[in-house]
Amino acid sequence: MFVALSAGPAASQIGEPAGGIAASGAASPQLRWQYAGGDATCRETLHRIESVQPGGRPVERIAISAGVGTAVYYFHPLPLAAVIEESGCKVEVLAVRPGVQVFFSVSLPRTVDRRTGQPLALLVPGEVLRVAGGWTALHVTDVPRGLQREIRPLRLQLGGLSIDARGAVINGIVLNVYGGPGENEVWIGDVELRGRVAPPTVGAGEALSPSAATAGSAGAAPFAGAFTPRDPFASPRVDGNVVPAAEWSNTPFAEESPPLTPVIRGDSDGGQAATAPQSRIALEGSLLRIDGQPFFVRAVEHRGEPLDFLQRLGFNAVWTEQASEAFLREARDRGMWVITRPDPILLPSPGASGLQRTLGPLFDPILAWDLGEQNSAAEVQALQRSADELRRRDGPAGRLLAARPQTELRAASRAVDILIFGRDPAYTALTFRDYAEWLRGRLLLPRPGTPAWVTVQTQPDPAVLDQWRAAGIDPAAIDGLEPEQIRILTYLSLTAGARGLIYRSHSPLDRPDRASRLRAAALELANRELAFVEPFLSGGQFAGMVESDRPEITAALFRTDRARLLIPLWIGPGSQLVPGQSAAQEVTFVVPGVPDAYSAYLLLPGNMAPLDARRVTGGMQVRLTECGPASLLVLTQDPLVLHHLSQRGSAAASRTAELWREIASETSRQVRAVYERTAGRGSVPADVEAWFRMSADSLQAGDAAQARGDAADAVRQYQRAVRPPALLRRVLWESAIGPAPDPTTDPLAVSFQTLPWYPAERERRSTAPWGDNRLPGGDMESPEAWSSAGWQVYEYPVPGVEARAQLLATAARSGNLGLCLSVLPSDPQRPAVNVESPPIWCESPPIAVEAGDLVRIEGWVYISRPTSGSPDGLVIQDSIGGEALAARIRQTVGWRPFRLDRTATRSGELRLRIMMTGLGDACLDDVTIRTAAPAGLPARRPLVQAAAQAASPGG
Secondary structure, eight states, rough: EEEEEEEGGGGGGGGGGOOOOOOOOOTTTTTEEEEEEOOOOOEEEEEEEESTTTTTTTEEHHHHEEOSSOOEEEEEEEEEEEETOOOEEEEEEEEESSOOOEEEEEEEEEETTTTTTTEEEEEEEEEESSSSOOOOEEEOOOHHHHHHHHHHHHHHHSSSOOOTTTTTTEEEEEEOOOOOOOEEEEEEEEEEEEEEOOOOOOTTTTTTHHHHOOOOOOOSSSSSSSOOOOOOSSSSSOOOOOOOOHHHHSSSSSSSSSSOOOOOOOOOSSSSSSSOOSEEEEEEEEEETTEEEEOEEEEESSSSHHHHHHHHHTEEEEEEEEHHHHHHHHHHHHEEEEEOOOOTTSOOOOOTTGGGGGGSSGGGTTEEEEEEEEEEEHHHHHHHHHHHHHHHGGGGOEEEEEEESSHHHHHHHOSEEEEEEEEEEEEESSOHHHHHHHHHHHHSSSSTTTOOEEEEEEEEOHHHHHHHHHOOOOOSSSEEEEEEEEHHHHHHHHTOOOSEEEOOOSOOOSSSSSHHHHHHHHHHHHHHHHHTTTHHSSSSSEEEEEBSSSEEEEEEEEESSSSSHHHEEEEEETTTTTTOOOOOEEEEEEETOOOTOOEEEEOOOOOOOOOOOEEEEEEEEEEEEOOOOOOOOEEEOOOHHHHHHHHHHHTHHHHEEEEEHHHHHHHHHHHHHHHSSSSSSOOOOOTTTHHHHHHHHHHHHHHHHTTTTTTHHHHHHHHHHHHHHHHHHHHHHHHHTTOOSGGSSSSSGGGGGGGHHHHHHHHHHHHOOOOOOOOOTTTOOHHHHHHHTTTTEEEOOOOEEEEEEEEEEEGGGSSSSSEEEEEEEESSOOOOSSSHHHHHEEOOOOEEEOOEEEEEEEEEEEEEEEEOOOOTTTEETTTTTHHHHHHHHOSSSSSSSEEEEEEEOEEEEEEEEEOOOSSEEEEEEEEEEEEEOOOOOOOOOHHHHHHHHHHSSTO
């Protein structure tokens, strides 16, 4: 049975209309959709009835201006209806931006929400508007199963509360009209209900509040526990992802986030005694709380270091593949949280006598179970089953479930509590700006509100290290990112909305070599800075990027209800390879959305310096006379915030200064060492020694400030000491690599530290005895020959796009045909904003190589229009360099050559993969692979020639 509900007066049969907020602020009796909160700040600019739906039927138009978040809810009350298999609804929606989602609001009359004293209420999700610009019907179906999916994670959030879904009732429809920060307009048309039957009577003594019982007879009155409309103009707002003002005053800002509290234990870790409370861990929306306080995860990949060492570096958690019982005891004793795989040894099979051990104190340090990486739809489906089983076996502990899906992110987000994302962009063709775009797009794909932890790279990719090793370089001496790159990646991760960071590491941080010591110092400094501003990160919101008057400098803006935090970042071209000086004089930002009464301050350990700030068109203009490599700006009028920040900075001032000195002196030493080894090559500034003297003078000034107890000035001087060698580092690198359009095609060109070996390697390749082409079918001249040679085409179904690979005359650079990879929207009027997974790629036949072979992959590519939907564009990668050393091309001017130079690090097969990651067309032609044997060995025969000879009578 269907019941049709119109948006206009004809809907009067469902009861008295709910009040809405019209554009003028006055309530209109015709408005059916009420503002009902959400985690994004929102200003309603228009709300009225119009007649724009086909047929002239009235529709309800809502226009909003929203901040950063995931949800702005509008609620349509309904007469109470039982949840049955046939329950469903359809809502006609038109929006200018995609992302609108429909839900049923469902209350559970037999379960009381202990937080509110009302029947427990939750949302059962329906369809999401994928494409904007046209009328679309959004449905909610399969309500009983959807209800059970929502109950499982809710039970964990409520500390193992027994949830009784019997007698569940639908009390309304909810639309999430949030389409991202900025403006959105939504027109809501007809609503159709299916399978509506009156709810059953709740027995005496069961959990049904008086207001709930009254709502049943009131028809359209919201059921108790349903959405309570809130004023979108109210200030300040307190939402699930915003730290309430009280937390600034009630939480000592100078203390660390709550660690694991050691528990009293007996002789056995498997018994029931001395078990810590299981309600310590809770997710409220995307906000993680431990013991009721916001908690920001600062984890590191464990490589055998003592936990007390990692704790001194400022980490509050470790990420490890396996956690032995001894390791868990050490973590518990040290007060460190653990993220690990659910080892079968630790989680016995159902029915085993040791099952209760998962509830004992031995496992208290485990913050989250890591369910691994998923690379296909089948693996995501298996993830759901694994998550269900793990919750059944370990649910009462309240531990979080995390996963690392590479595809099907929305489905994966329904299975687990936390998604883990991240890539390693340093020393690759993926710029930091493009990486930030990828991260922010990635976090739009899961279910709205799903919290994410982002991995942060701290070392070069192993494939890059292998290429350096093959050139005779000891990678242990240079196995680390520059400290500036680690800081940039840290804050770019936060701009995507990360609620935790996991620093990747493939070697121990406590090794005595210089590279490990510098990496440890950079990570300790990053952790101290994160702890300094943690209220902005754990409970605040990323509000957007703020451009400066310098193109290479942008800033990340974070907000709480009582302050703003502005973090300048230097992400100019090539900074993922070799960063610049990360400092400048006279930098100006115009910060939007800042209250008139706010003032601006520069944060330094033990010091807060007022800044020049004034109101201008577009916001508050803030001017920095000296913008250093780690400047932090706070805007507030609250003296309590300033007091806590000052206290926090003073407590860490001396150690922060020591770390900056270590980084400054090591940076200067590294640059001088490379400069002396490359002296006379390329054009270098004539006053290089003066630059080093400037750095040494600043180091001495910092030492003097530290001696007199002025840590703030010491930090300032040590940061100044970094600038001259950092600037010289960039100049020397640009001079050495020349005008190469894509230095990532040469593994020794991606790092400043490899410059001493770069000329010799370039000379070796230029004089190598390259053989003929060994790649069959690379001329793309015949579909039959191309296929029979072993080329393969792979497609991955992505909703909303159509992909194909063809040999076409229009794709030819030479000859008759060329390869065209095409990914187009299924509906050109509604293109996908983010392409989740590469829809199509081609793989070459294998080419045999021996360890030590030089490999040169060349070809031509033409992309007439910029690709969209992915910052990677066309990706050309080989099995030696992998993703790290792949070429990424989004547009070309005419036909453009590409070249990948490699050294085979082991004997085996080499394959080439050509992959289209977003929307667009890419043409390729004349692709070749040539090899040169190591000195003293004959060049290998081309594969094409060898096959021909084998087929000949004398072969």
